Amino acid sequence: MVIKNITGPLVGLLLCSLGVAAPTPIPAYDFYVCANINRNYVIGSKIVTMNGVYRRDAAGAWQHFGYNDSGITAVAFDPRDHRVWYTSALNGLWRTLDGGKSWRMCNGWEMTEARDVAVDPNAPDHVYLALPDGVAVSTDRAQTLERRENGLPERGKYTQVIKVDRTQAGRVFAGCELGIYLTDDGAAHWRQVLPTKEMVTDIQQSPHDPQVWLAVTQNAGAWRSTDGGVTWINFPNVPTSRALYNVTFDVTQASRYAIGSWAHGVLTTEDGGVTWQDRNAGLPAPHRVWRVGVDPAGWLYASVFGETLYVSKDFGRTWRADALVGSVVNNFLILPRSVN
Amino acid sequence: MIARLFLIFSWALGGAVILLAQPAFVGPAPSRAILPTPELQRAAYLARIDEILAWRSSQAKPGELFPEMTMIATKLALHQDAELCSRSVIALMKTPASGPFWMFPTVNVAFLGRDQLSLEARQSIRKAWSREMQIRGDTENHWVMYYTSLYLMAELYPHEPGSSWYSGKSSEENLAEAKAYLIDWMNLATTVGQGEFNPTHYIGEYAIPMLYLATWAQDPAMRLRGKMTLDWLFADLAENTLNGVLHGANARTDDISVIERGKALASFFSWVLFGNVPPIAAYGGWGIYFATVAQNYELPEVIYRIAVDRPSDYLQRDLKRTRRRWRNSDVLMAPIYKTNYTRRDYAVGSYQGGLADPIQTHVWDVTWDVPDPRGVHNTMFSMHPVSSSYDLQTYFAELPDQMAKEVTKEGKASYDSPDKFLGGSRFEQVFQDLDTVIALYDIPVGTRFPHINGFLSKDLLQLTVDPSGWIFAQGGSCYLAYRPLAAYQLRPVARVKSSMTGERASLGDQQLFSPYLKNGTIVQAAAVSEFKDFAAFQAAIRALPLSFQLATKPTVTFQTLRGKVVTCTFGAAPIVNGQPFDYTPWKLFEGPYLNAEKGAGRLTITHGALERILDFKTLSITDRVKL
Numbered sequence: 019m020v021i022k023n024i025t026g027p028l029v030g031l032l033l034c035s036l037g038v039a040a041p042t043p044i045p046a047y048d049f050y051v052c053a054n055i056n057r058n059y060v061i062g063s064k065i066v067t068m069n070g071v072y073r074r075d076a077a078g079a080w081q082h083f084g085y086n087d088s089g090i091t092a093v094a095f096d097p098r099d100h101r102v103w104y105t106s107a108l109n110g111l112w113r114t115l116d117g118g119k120s121w122r123m124c125n126g127w128e129m130t131e132a133r134d135v136a137v138d139p140n141a142p143d144h145v146y147l148a149l150p151d152g153v154a155v156s157t158d159r160a161q162t163l164e165r166r167e168n169g170l171p172e173r174g175k176y177t178q179v180i181k182v183d184r185t186q187a188g189r190v191f192a193g194c195e196l197g198i199y200l201t202d203d204g205a206a207h208w209r210q211v212l213p214t215k216e217m218v219t220d221i222q223q224s225p226h227d228p229q230v231w232l233a234v235t236q237n238a239g240a241w242r243s244t245d246g247g248v249t250w251i252n253f254p255n256v257p258t259s260r261a262l263y264n265v266t267f268d269v270t271q272a273s274r275y276a277i278g279s280w281a282h283g284v285l286t287t288e289d290g291g292v293t294w295q296d297r298n299a300g301l302p303a304p305h306r307v308w309r310v311g312v313d314p315a316g317w318l319y320a321s322v323f324g325e326t327l328y329v330s331k332d333f334g335r336t337w338r339a340d341a342l343v344g345s346v347v348n349n350f351l352i353l354p355r356s357v358n
Numbered sequence: 359m360i361a362r363l364f365l366i367f368s369w370a371l372g373g374a375v376i377l378l379a380q381p382a383f384v385g386p387a388p389s390r391a392i393l394p395t396p397e398l399q400r401a402a403y404l405a406r407i408d409e410i411l412a413w414r415s416s417q418a419k420p421g422e423l424f425p426e427m428t429m430i431a432t433k434l435a436l437h438q439d440a441e442l443c444s445r446s447v448i449a450l451m452k453t454p455a456s457g458p459f460w461m462f463p464t465v466n467v468a469f470l471g472r473d474q475l476s477l478e479a480r481q482s483i484r485k486a487w488s489r490e491m492q493i494r495g496d497t498e499n500h501w502v503m504y505y506t507s508l509y510l511m512a513e514l515y516p517h518e519p520g521s522s523w524y525s526g527k528s529s530e531e532n533l534a535e536a537k538a539y540l541i542d543w544m545n546l547a548t549t550v551g552q553g554e555f556n557p558t559h560y561i562g563e564y565a566i567p568m569l570y571l572a573t574w575a576q577d578p579a580m581r582l583r584g585k586m587t588l589d590w591l592f593a594d595l596a597e598n599t600l601n602g603v604l605h606g607a608n609a610r611t612d613d614i615s616v617i618e619r620g621k622a623l624a625s626f627f628s629w630v631l632f633g634n635v636p637p638i639a640a641y642g643g644w645g646i647y648f649a650t651v652a653q654n655y656e657l658p659e660v661i662y663r664i665a666v667d668r669p670s671d672y673l674q675r676d677l678k679r680t681r682r683r684w685r686n687s688d689v690l691m692a693p694i695y696k697t698n699y700t701r702r703d704y705a706v707g708s709y710q711g712g713l714a715d716p717i718q719t720h721v722w723d724v725t726w727d728v729p730d731p732r733g734v735h736n737t738m739f740s741m742h743p744v745s746s747s748y749d750l751q752t753y754f755a756e757l758p759d760q761m762a763k764e765v766t767k768e769g770k771a772s773y774d775s776p777d778k779f780l781g782g783s784r785f786e787q788v789f790q791d792l793d794t795v796i797a798l799y800d801i802p803v804g805t806r807f808p809h810i811n812g813f814l815s816k817d818l819l820q821l822t823v824d825p826s827g828w829i830f831a832q833g834g835s836c837y838l839a840y841r842p843l844a845a846y847q848l849r850p851v852a853r854v855k856s857s858m859t860g861e862r863a864s865l866g867d868q869q870l871f872s873p874y875l876k877n878g879t880i881v882q883a884a885a886v887s888e889f890k891d892f893a894a895f896q897a898a899i900r901a902l903p904l905s906f907q908l909a910t911k912p913t914v915t916f917q918t919l920r921g922k923v924v925t926c927t928f929g930a931a932p933i934v935n936g937q938p939f940d941y942t943p944w945k946l947f948e949g950p951y952l953n954a955e956k957g958a959g960r961l962t963i964t965h966g967a968l969e970r971i972l973d974f975k976t977l978s979i980t981d982r983v984k985l
Contacts, residue, residue: 085491109494113526121491122526127505127539131496131755150684150755176685176755195685217685219757236758261758280759306759323760 047314049074050351051327052105053342056088071105071118072342074313080341084118092349094137094145096159100353104145104160106132111147113160124160134180140187144204148177153192155205169208171196181221183246185228191247193218198233200247212250214238220264226272234262234277242291253291257282264309269352270316274333278310284320286334297334311350321347380413382406382629382637387730390601390634392667396659403657406630410641410649411436423449427463428646434470435650443471444479451482454490458503461492462567465507466647468514469574487511488522496754497681498553499563502543506567509536513576537580540571544587546679548959548974551694551946554715555678556598556608558615558622562644565591565627573654579977586972586979588655592631593963595624596665597674597951598698600705602628602635605725606739607696607709609678610718613772613780613854617813617867620731631657632665636732658981660968664951667965673792674698674949677956680714686752695941697790698949703727703885704836708790710941711797712782713744716753717770719782722795724883726833728817735815735853735867738831738838740879742783742799743807745774749784771860776807777851777869789932789939793884794918798843799877800911800928810877812842812870820892823848826900829870835886839899840870843878843906843914847871876908882919 055067069088072080089108096102101117110125110132125132125147134148145163147154152167152175167175174196183189188204191211198212198221212218217236224230231243233250239258241250256262260281268274273290276297283298283305297318298305306323313319318330320337327340327347382388393399414432418439424430424446433439447467454460467475468483494504508525512533520526527535547553554560568591571584598604604624608616615622620635623642628635630645630652637645678694696709708722723739747758754761765773772778785801799810814821818831818838829840851869852862882899889895898919906914913927925933932939946954947961954961959974971980 087491087493089493108496120521120526121524122520126535127501127542130494133755151690173688173690174685217751263757280757308757 046355048353048355049313050093050349050353051080051311051321051342051347052090052093052349052351053080053321053327053345053347054088054090055342055345067344084114085112085121087112090348091132092134093351094135095353096137096142097139098142102159104135104137106135106147108132111135111145111154111160111163115159122160124156125154125163129154129163133178136180136182136190138182138187138190138204139184141204144188146180146182146190146205148180148192150176153177153180153205153208157204166201166205167208168206169201169210170194170199176217178217178219179221181223183228184223185246191221191231193221193233198247198250211243211248212241217261219262222265222267224267224272225269226267232265232267232275234265236261240265240277240291253294255292255294256285263307266310266312266350268312268316268318268333269314270312274312274316276310276312276318276334278307278320280306280308280323283307284310284318284334286318288333295334297330299335300330300337301328309347309350311347313350314352319347319350321345380637380640381409383639383641385636387636387732388629388633390666393633393662399659399662400656402633403630404653406633407649407652410630410646413641414646414649426450427467428643431463431466431470431647431650434467434474437474440471440474441476443467443474444476447471447475447479448482451479451486454486456490457493458495458500458507458563461507462503462570463647465510465570466650469510469570470650472514484515484522487524489524491524498543499557499560501539502564503567505536505539505543506571508532509540509580510570510574512536513574537577540580540583544583544974545959547587548590548954548961548972549946549957550691551676551678552594552609553679553681553691554609555676555694555696556594556604556606558604558608558611558624559642560610560623561591561595561604561627562623562642562648566644566648569648569651569655573651582977582979583974585655586974586977589658589661589963589970589972589979590961592627592657593661593664593952593961594676595627596632596661597676597949598705598707599624599628599632599635599665600700600725600727602632602665603725603727603731603736604628605698605705605737606707606720606723607694607714608718608720609681609694609714611720611780612718612857613778614857616720616780617735617737617815617853618731618733619725619737620734625731628665632662634666636730658963658970660963660965660970660981663965663968664963668700668702671699671701672950674700674947674952675944676948676952677944677946678709678714680712681716681753683752684755686748693941695944699790699792701793701885703834703887704793704883706790706793706795706883708788708795710789711787712784713749713752714782716750717765717773718780720780721782721786722788722790722797724793724795724833724836724838724881726836726838726883728834735813735817735865736833737815738813738818738833738840738881739779740797740810740812740842740870740881741779741781742786742801742810743776743778744781744783744785745806766860769858771857772854775860776809777811777849777871778854779811779813787926787928789924789926791918791922791924791934792920793882794916794920794922794924795879795881796914796916796924796926796932797879797881798912798914798926798928799875801875801877803875805875808875809871809873810879812840812846812872812879814840814848814868814870816866816868822896824896824900828896828899830892830896830899832886832892837884837886837889837892837895839880839882839884839895841880841882841904842870842872843880843908843912844872844874844876874908876910876912878906878908878912878914880904880914880916884919 068082138144145156154163155166176195179193192199199208233241240253240256277285308321327342329340575581626642626645629637679691704726750761822830852864903917915925963970967984969982
């Protein structure tokens, strides 16, 4: 996909992710999903469809690359070299150094069922892994992994999401069972910045203003921080009765956010969270939205569980069916196109 | 969502199961005569293995490729049709599957075929292990299969680089990782307790890999570990079977085995090891993989004796553990305090309640002996049917909403059914004293399925709803008294015929449906031989002092048939004869047959004068005949 009229936030995102100080010619962006299409897979059976990482090509078609695994939850790239990338998956953490031709399972038996993976854009050898029983960190491109959980609760450290602050090396947020935890020192020490009783399901940093963060939870609604994640304020108009699965910024407009939820479908705001709209008209009922994402052009995507990927060019007012029939998308990712 | 269950037998056999002429399955129930010498026991064991291999081998269609791995493994075990085996392997390896259920059959064929398969066939297996990503799974049985398979393949192909393995790790790295896991798992199971304890099906997923390890590991220490673990598993099986039928409690069972107790893979193992119960159809599928290597295992006589020769009633108290809890819990794995009281005519088994496993737990039952368990629903129990995202999230790394529905598509069709009989509940608390079980329920308002289900079998005789509130019945040579503590209805219920599809069949069983959140069940069992007649049993039960209240916390005080006064209050420790019952001193095993201290890694297996000690700390087996 060729993106025209790249706006300021994307430039900021790009520059930070590449660690570049001055404006340079803006590359195009790639749009990725981690999709499970083999919904009837049972451990031991044949995987009959291609699952895992898909990239949207210039013609708008989704191209699979990497390995076939129905359990991939997230993908993260080394900003210096996009041939180096990582997937969190049922087995743990996988890494390729050659653009997906060959892979290594980076963890041993002590880690399993990874939920999320993140690369520190300011220290790209550092890889963070969200696990059902905590957090693991690598400082050598996942050649080795170690637990770094000082400050996480002994129980309650189930970690669904892990995000690195693009402005500061080693500043990382973990979305856990008992809240959001923050480290400023590469996970050597964690502190709780938002307590919750059940899961934090997603955390995202604004591409427009790195001080702005959003988070959604299983039973405590949606939250925003405007001070770099130190304090959090609840969105009073977002329901708390059922789980919210993920949240996304619109890279083209700073005041537009979208939330995906199995129970509530797609919720959007275009005024920075003051008002929220139900944007399910045109989606198949029931609106079991597994995840929402926004591509570099500002198109809103909704993965409806087991249905297909839906896309909206008007931020949820109308929808049309896209590709990946029968899929569940676990993650969306915008990435500056690499020269590698 | 990725499914986490075993694949049913039809998959294991490529959908090609034919029941023709499976002698032990279609023949009469085996004799219960005790074979007096190890030589006779061994000969009978080998004869049963021969039966399996002959049956499976006979199903090959002349001139056709073998469609799946049990047939190839059988042929290789019999040293037949090597050329056809090779071509079949090459064909199958063109489309390898992923995960431990593909890995362990492939390991079987790789090792049995080392000196029989063609080079091309062996290379096709090796290539599949290079290119096909293997999903490790998420349960202990998955991991035991996965890592045993990886361990053996890494030994079979040493000194090969990471680029030649799906994991990207060298042979030595794979070997080290697999060995570390297997040792850790063995240490955990033998010091803290087994997870997935006494499973009606999953015993195969443990026993078969351990047999492979005991047979093919090059490292003598790992071979010994495999052998010792097999002894450990089979001693536990022997302890918990009643003439070959595995009774409750079970960390994991299924809709069928929980009711028709003999229809379980565990019965295959009882049959092949002890010869005291018919095997299930097609030897359970997995049984064939066991049979292909089974001659390499020698069942210790002491275990055989425990299974078949019980001179008196016995009480075993064993310590197990739950599946790993990712969240919603103060502990990673909770202790399971398991009680097994077995008499000649029946067995009563239980643990203290709660979920050992999120879906397939079976907390307690009375199982009575029958001459032939095929088709017989020889059990009685009650339970709270749970369908809960909260509980599933406790054990699975998943988001909440889809799980309850998704698991019903993945081989657990009854999970979201209100009339199911499978599963444990956080809202059930159970206490057992010998052959008395008191189960209390305190179910919060708003809980999905706010009722309890009691199971009353079609095979109960003299079922009598007594004005006293007791329900009396006879199962085999066992009298049963079932006391619902809240109002109920008896409803016909159709048994689940297939855990995969949820298909049901009405066979005459009844569901005791009690729609009260605060609830309870008392069951008292006794031998028919203890009473002059059924009326005398009923009179004895009616005479037992009983008081209870359900309004706040369900509480019951009951004087058991054995003379103890037991008070149970939901959320509190049971009181027996005025003394609070303390689970904390429980040992890993304690009883006449199996004994082990917590943390010791040392199991003493005893029957009469025979004794075998399995010591995982010193990696030694010590046999002794006491004078």
